[in-house]
Amino acid sequence: MGKKRWIILFLLLIFWLVISTSLGLPHLLTGVFFGLVLIWYWRDLLSGFPGISTFQELLALLRVLFFLAREIVLSAIAVARTLLFSRPAVSPAFILIEPPLTTNWGRILLANCITIAPGTTTIDVDPETGRFFVHALTEEIAQTLMYWPMVDKIRELEKLIQRRTKDVMVDSRSDVPDTFGTN
Secondary structure, three states, X not given: OOHHHHHHHHHHHHHHHHHXXXXXXXXXXXXXXXXXXXXXXXXXXXXXXXXXXXXXHHHHHHHHHHHHHHHHHHHHHHHHHHHHXXXXXXXXXXXXXXXOOOOHHHHHHHHHHHHHOOOEEEEEEOOOOOOEEEEEOOHHHHHXXXXXXXXXXXXXXXXXXXXXXXXXXXXXXXXXXXXXXXX
């Protein structure tokens, strides 16, 4: 089992212990069992996501996660205010957005961020065009989603990882001898 899978198993186990509110051996073994089952089930999915290997990439990922946590709290308050006091009135809206994300994992990350934030749900993502079809609880939420700063944070993370992978590809090509004798 690779390093990435061990980290995910550890995070799943921590999550399991938090929601089970017990540190007993049966709960721990159950968490390990279900964590291993999930990792086995996700084995193909995990290979498509890039690793975070530099400190800059880690900081960019943390910025995305902290911003998401902040947005979840603010969105939950906005949804509660809308549902309890009808301010603004519930007026569901469907919107089509086309964020400037270039990688599939960046689009998946944004789609999940949209769905995790209360009041919005990603209905569909077109893999060829990168267009997102999103449902929002109110027109106000839909308008704020059109210019959501999360897109910029994910784009920054994409650029960092693409720069690293492009440098790795260029470095690896320079070590390969040219078979046509031009090197």
